[in-house]
Amino acid sequence: MSKTLDLTLKVWRQAEPGGAGEMKTYAAEGISEDMSFLEMLDVVNDRLAGTGEEPIAFEHDCREGICGSCGMMINGRAHGPQAGTAACQLHMRQFADGDTITIEPWRAAAFPVVKDLVVNRSAFDRIVEAGGYISVNTGAAPEANLTPVPKEVADAAFDAAACIGCGACVAACPNSAAQLFTSAKYSALSLLPQGQPERYKRAEAMVDTMEEYFGSCSNHGECKEACPKSISLDYIAIMNRDYIKAKRKNRRLAAQR
Amino acid sequence: MTITADPLLTAGIPPGPIEAKWDQHRFDMKLVAPHNRRRFKVIVVGTGLAGGAAAATLGELGYDVHAFTFHDSPRRAHSIAAQGGINAAKNYRGDGDSTFRLFYDTVKGGDYRAREANVYRLAQVSSEIIDQCVAQGVPFAREYGGLLDNRSFGGAQVARTFYARGQTGQQLLLGAYQSLARQIHAGTVTLYPRAEMLDLVVKDGLACGIVARHLQTGEVKSYSAHAVILATGGYSNVFYLSTNAKACNATAIWRAHRKGALFANPCFTQIHPTCIPASDEFQSKLTLMSESLRNDGRIWVAAQSDDQRAAGDIAEDERDYYLERRYPAFGNLVPRDVASRASKTEVDAGRGVGTLKNGVYLDFAASIGRLGEDTIKERYGNLFEMYERITGENPYRVPMRIYPAVHYTMGGLWVDYDLQSTIPGLFVGGEANFSDHGANRLGASALMQGLADGYFVLPYTIPNYLSPLLGTPPVPADDPVFTAAEAEVTDRTQHLLAIGGTRTVDHFHRELGKIMWDQCGMARSRTTLEKALGEIPALKAEFDRDLRVLGSAETLNQSLEKAGRVADFFELAELTCLDALDREESCGGHFRLEHQTDDGEALRHDDRFAHVSAWGWTGDPGAPALHTEPLEFEYVKLAQRSYK
Numbered sequence: 054m055s056k057t058l059d060l061t062l063k064v065w066r067q068a069e070p071g072g073a074g075e076m077k078t079y080a081a082e083g084i085s086e087d088m089s090f091l092e093m094l095d096v097v098n099d100r101l102a103g104t105g106e107e108p109i110a111f112e113h114d115c116r117e118g119i120c121g122s123c124g125m126m127i128n129g130r131a132h133g134p135q136a137g138t139a140a141c142q143l144h145m146r147q148f149a150d151g152d153t154i155t156i157e158p159w160r161a162a163a164f165p166v167v168k169d170l171v172v173n174r175s176a177f178d179r180i181v182e183a184g185g186y187i188s189v190n191t192g193a194a195p196e197a198n199l200t201p202v203p204k205e206v207a208d209a210a211f212d213a214a215a216c217i218g219c220g221a222c223v224a225a226c227p228n229s230a231a232q233l234f235t236s237a238k239y240s241a242l243s244l245l246p247q248g249q250p251e252r253y254k255r256a257e258a259m260v261d262t263m264e265e266y267f268g269s270c271s272n273h274g275e276c277k278e279a280c281p282k283s284i285s286l287d288y289i290a291i292m293n294r295d296y297i298k299a300k301r302k303n304r305r306l307a308a309q310r
Numbered sequence: 311m312t313i314t315a316d317p318l319l320t321a322g323i324p325p326g327p328i329e330a331k332w333d334q335h336r337f338d339m340k341l342v343a344p345h346n347r348r349r350f351k352v353i354v355v356g357t358g359l360a361g362g363a364a365a366a367t368l369g370e371l372g373y374d375v376h377a378f379t380f381h382d383s384p385r386r387a388h389s390i391a392a393q394g395g396i397n398a399a400k401n402y403r404g405d406g407d408s409t410f411r412l413f414y415d416t417v418k419g420g421d422y423r424a425r426e427a428n429v430y431r432l433a434q435v436s437s438e439i440i441d442q443c444v445a446q447g448v449p450f451a452r453e454y455g456g457l458l459d460n461r462s463f464g465g466a467q468v469a470r471t472f473y474a475r476g477q478t479g480q481q482l483l484l485g486a487y488q489s490l491a492r493q494i495h496a497g498t499v500t501l502y503p504r505a506e507m508l509d510l511v512v513k514d515g516l517a518c519g520i521v522a523r524h525l526q527t528g529e530v531k532s533y534s535a536h537a538v539i540l541a542t543g544g545y546s547n548v549f550y551l552s553t554n555a556k557a558c559n560a561t562a563i564w565r566a567h568r569k570g571a572l573f574a575n576p577c578f579t580q581i582h583p584t585c586i587p588a589s590d591e592f593q594s595k596l597t598l599m600s601e602s603l604r605n606d607g608r609i610w611v612a613a614q615s616d617d618q619r620a621a622g623d624i625a626e627d628e629r630d631y632y633l634e635r636r637y638p639a640f641g642n643l644v645p646r647d648v649a650s651r652a653s654k655t656e657v658d659a660g661r662g663v664g665t666l667k668n669g670v671y672l673d674f675a676a677s678i679g680r681l682g683e684d685t686i687k688e689r690y691g692n693l694f695e696m697y698e699r700i701t702g703e704n705p706y707r708v709p710m711r712i713y714p715a716v717h718y719t720m721g722g723l724w725v726d727y728d729l730q731s732t733i734p735g736l737f738v739g740g741e742a743n744f745s746d747h748g749a750n751r752l753g754a755s756a757l758m759q760g761l762a763d764g765y766f767v768l769p770y771t772i773p774n775y776l777s778p779l780l781g782t783p784p785v786p787a788d789d790p791v792f793t794a795a796e797a798e799v800t801d802r803t804q805h806l807l808a809i810g811g812t813r814t815v816d817h818f819h820r821e822l823g824k825i826m827w828d829q830c831g832m833a834r835s836r837t838t839l840e841k842a843l844g845e846i847p848a849l850k851a852e853f854d855r856d857l858r859v860l861g862s863a864e865t866l867n868q869s870l871e872k873a874g875r876v877a878d879f880f881e882l883a884e885l886t887c888l889d890a891l892d893r894e895e896s897c898g899g900h901f902r903l904e905h906q907t908d909d910g911e912a913l914r915h916d917d918r919f920a921h922v923s924a925w926g927w928t929g930d931p932g933a934p935a936l937h938t939e940p941l942e943f944e945y946v947k948l949a950q951r952s953y954k
Contacts, residue, residue: 055589055590068865069865070526085590085592087589087590088590088592089594089700091594092592092593092594095592095594095816096592099814099816099817102814102858102860102869105860106860107860107861108860108868108869110866110868112382113556114381114386114388114555114556114557115388115390115391115555115556116555116556116594116595116597117391117597117598117696118696118699119390119391119477119480120386120388120390120391120555121385121386122381122382122386135699137695138699142696142699142700144699144700144702146702167526167866168865168866171866173382174382174383175382175383175503177383178383178384178385178491178503181487181488181491182491182492182494182495183495185488185491186446186488186489186491186492187445187446187447187488188492189442189445189446189489190367190370191363191366191367191370191442191489191765191766191769192438192442192765192766193445194438194441194442194444194445194446195441195445196441197400197440197441197443197444197445197458198402198457198458200444201452201455201456201457202452202456203452203456204452204453204454204456207449207450207451207452208449210447210449211449211474211475211481214449214474214480214481214484215477215480217480218383218385218386241447241449242447245447245449247444247445247446247447248447
């Protein structure tokens with residue numbers, strides 16, 4: 054039989070978008086240390102329903118750390134205390150008996166609260182729609198092995214493409230900047246040979262759209278610490294370099310038209 | 311008994327030799343000229359691999375596409391969690407692969423319960439999928455020379471699986487999502503996030519739209535179109551504990567079924583052999599460890615039962631590598647159903663490992679010794695990390711513990727060769743249809759089928775349906791058929807809130823899952839199924855009497871969403887058990903205890919059951935109407951599957 058923990062939760066409750074919210078305190082007793090953090094919330098919600106109080110709304114789906122649905126500030130840290138781990142993969146053995154745990158939604162102007170711990174992250178989709186793709190219609194693709202991609206390049210692109218779009222980087226950033234997300238999406242495409250034709254157009258479109266919604270990056274680095282996939286800050290450098298180049302190149306191209 | 315063709319189930323398989331059918335059909339199908347395409351409205355429900363790919367491609371072609379997802383973003387569908395890879399008959403390894411071999415392996419792996427023509431087409435387009443994804447920037451694994459790498463997978467003796475570490479589904483879905491995002495930006499696709507389809511609308515026998523509930527505001531709204539595509543995934547969550555994401559549900563296909571779409575082979579459910587065993591009763595879902603691990607891991611238990619020693623203390627000659635012993639040719643790479651049942655046999659005999667004795671070992675010591683820890687880390691690093699996060703055990707040092715869990719459903723809405731259901735205008739793609747995997751799906755074939763349907767099949771067959779409708783506007787969204795459907799959806803939602811009982815939705819879902827796993831899981835019999843058929847309606851009656859859903863229908867209400875889905879799972883569970891009871895044979899994922907060979911292998915009865923069972927809704931969930939589509943095998947000879 055696994056060890057159990059008696060915990061106190063302080064949770065942000067907010068009934069609707071734009072409404073007032075408040076921190077509420079709940080006892081969470083007899084929590085097994087083998088539970089995931091979200092299973093602990095399931096148990097608390099089940100007990101709340103028994104008392105007639107609406108369950109705490111939180112976003113979740115795959116519970117395998119890959120869909121990017123879940124995310125909350127746990128004791129002031131995005132996804133909680135364990136490095137490289139999304140909230141759904143965080144297990145209660147990371148906490149001690151008697152702990153008080155503070156749980157809040159992502160806090161960022163670009164991610165308005167929908168309800169309790171659920172926020173609206175659609176600004177991320179707008180950045181991808183602006184240029185986070187390679188324009189290739191179905192059926193138009195050449196034979197896959199026609200373009201060799203050095204293994205190191207494919208690996209670097211993969212490391213960027215591992216981003217799950219959860220928003221922890223924005224939530225952790227003192228400026229609510231989205232550079233880590235945007236640069237991961239940007240670099241995953243722009244490092245590959247297939248991504249070259251639209252590289253500078255992509256840089257300008259994605260960064261400019263990002264800046265419509267999010268704050269500015271001051272190289273604080275908290276985003277990488279919070280990222281459940283430990284995505285490297287190097288991608289921000291790649292994107293920034295390309296953005297500067299893009300401003301010059303795209304102007305020159307415009308002049309040639 | 312002879313199986314007669316049912317006029318309702320006309321598969322529409324094109325004539326001619328199998329390798330020419332699809333090409334000929336593509337030529338024969340009607341087209342829509344580029345300037346007319348924007349006059350056709352197409353609804354796509356679901357934005358996973360099949361839905362995302364179909365919506366993006368139809369958008370590129372110029373149709374007016376309306377895509378719905380209940381997630382906050384189209385990038386979150388459960389396709390994202392597929393780990394191992396995607397099959398394609400590229401034969402880059404020169405190890406004897408071909409379109410015909412992929413076709414053959416899939417029909418055989420499906421235990422001869424799939425339609426040959428559909429499977430052949432799947433194998434044909436598999437290569438184009440890889441080309442498409444590479445062009446989109448999917449970072450597949452590569453060799454040092456820069457060319458694509460392959461690995462082998464269960465049920466095949468060639469290495470034809472393309473992969474992106476252990477996150478292939480994620481990378482393929484992001485490829486489809488990015489293509490979709492491009493079309494949203496271009497204005498050809500309108501996206502409706504956080505919108506759940508709660509009914510299909512049919513007028514004069516044709517599918518003409520859907521009713522969706524906007525989850526954030528509770529608004530119930532009608533959307534009309536010339537054609538509707540459902541790509542809403544499978545129904546594994548009818549078992550409560552499965553490897554599916556928590557929100558995966560059958561409501562869209564079940565509502566379509568109630569409107570007249572036949573439901574085929576619901577009892578063909580797949581148990582995945584390599585999942586992390588449950589650790590306690592609060593377990594909310596099970597986590598899959600990719601089948602690709604079986605390439606380098608050896609499965610074993612202690613030879614004697616009730617062995618309490620740690621794995622490391624059990625000497626080599628006291629271990630039973632039972633898959634290698636029983637199936638020397640395929641060893642640890644036998645198909646999923648065979649591997650799953652073999653581990654059940656070991657655990658049932660008291661040879662299970664771990665404190666709850668509910669698993670078997672998957673051991674990497676030999677591979678680490680042969681290839682080095684770095685190579686194993688390169689291949690499976692993220693899976694090993696995930697295992698350690700969940701269990702607190704380091705699989706580089708001690709063997710993993712694994713056990714089967716429900717993972718995929720081969721059954722789904724019946725579709726013809728064009729992926730059209732029995733309701734004209736309603737098309738079904740990906741896991742939501744029944745078409746390609748027969749009674750058992752091979753590893754790395756789900757991603758292949760989802761993308762084949764979305765990129766390369768539906769974009770050809772939809773225009774063929776639309777072409778004669780040129781000049782016909784869609785049924786207006788304020789037509790009485792829509793207002794009636796809206797009213798019914800609102801009533802159903804209000805009813806769930808009004809019950810005011812004492813038990814939560816999760817309570818009922820868990821109870822239903824327990825019935826299904828115990829009575830209709832890895833092994834089924836007349837006795838267990840009849841027991842389930844008694845218990846399910848009783849539990850449903852209790853649900854209708856004692857459910858408690860708090861909150862309102864006018865804001866985000868996750869319990870209310872779940873309640874609607876679980877209500878539909880009850881009816882689907884009953885149909886699944888009825889189908890399992892009717893199918894008096896064992897095949898693929900459907901194992902009836904009464905029908906096995908002397909050495910415990912599945913025993914098919916081709917004389918009586920070489921058919922698709924497609925069930926029609928009659929209004930009484932306990933008495934559906936059975937229709938059958940005979941299956942003919944011209945190219946793959948029916949044989950007892952053997953992996954020895």
